Amino acid sequence: MKGFSSPNSPFSRKVRVVAIETGQAASIEWTVVDLGGSIPALEATNPLGQVPVVVTEAGEALYDSAVVCEYLDARHDGPKLFPAAGEARWEALRLQALGDGLGAASAALAGERRRPEERRFQPFSDNQSGKISRALARLEHDLAALEGPLTIAPIAAACAIGYMELRDCAPGWREGHSGLADWYDRFAARPSMRETAPPGPAK
Ligand SMILES: N[C@@H](CCC(=O)N[C@@H](CS)C(=O)NCC(=O)O)C(=O)O
Structure with missing residues (x-):
């Protein structure tokens, strides 16, 4: 398989962690891109122009990270990262969404801070900071689920926290x-x- 990723992207990292944890890292040949401008080859596979993308052996482009992670999970015989059914599945998917949202809010805040000062909009930053702070509180509340058997939930949460720390989005x-x-x-x-x-x- 081929794919597009970016070195600092928490969503690319999530897919790469899943690929390693499921023994498939060697099956994906990554094209590493610098985000920030138009990347025609990326836009040709994902109209949204976002990483990560994986192109299956059948030639189908898959995105976003949640879809790619579940696709990889369907392709290995080890313990599954996406519980098949029931409460465990909904909890894992909810926590994946929470982790992804934390990553998205951190990326939005970091992007806003890169703008020239006179073009920043403080209420936008405050809104992202609110999301970050509430997501951290909820993850702390859900620690038992993160500590349990390995699922997509702790992977998504940890990749998001890693990015949040990298960009210093929630000092202290x-x-x-x-x-x-x-x-x-x-x-x-x-x-x-x-x-x-x-x-x-x-970036
Ligand atoms: N929901 C998507 C989010 C992907 C995303 O936001 N990727 C960022 C990098 S962290 C990106 O490609 N940004 C470039 C852009 O949006 O133009 C996922 O889970 O894959």
Whole structure:
């Protein structure tokens, strides 16, 4: 398979972590792109022009990260990262959405901060910061689910927190969320997380 990714993208990282955890890292040949301008080859596979994208062996382009992760999970015989049914599935999907939302709010805040000062809109930043702060509180509340058997939930949460820290989107967050911070540090020590750590500081 071929794919597009970006080194600091939390969503690209999520797919790369899933590929490693499911033993499929060698099956994907990544084209690494710098975001920020038009990338015709990326736009030709994903009309939204976003990473990550994976093109299957049948030639179908798959996006976004949630779809690609579930596709990879369907292709291996080990323990599944997406529970098949029932409450466990809804919890994993909800926490994936929460982690992805935390990553999206962090990316939006980081993008706003890159704008020239006179073109920034403080209420926009405040709105993103509110999402970040509420998402962290909810993840702290849901720690038991993050600590359990490996699913897409902790992978999504950890990739988002890694990006949030990289861009310093919630200074001091560890003080108010000591359980989550402790969990994150342990999870970030996994080989799949270490191998995909974002280099920063480019976009
Ligand atoms: N919901 C998407 C979000 C993907 C996303 O926002 N990717 C960012 C990089 S972190 C991107 O490609 N931004 C470029 C753009 O939106 O033009 C997913 O889960 O894959």
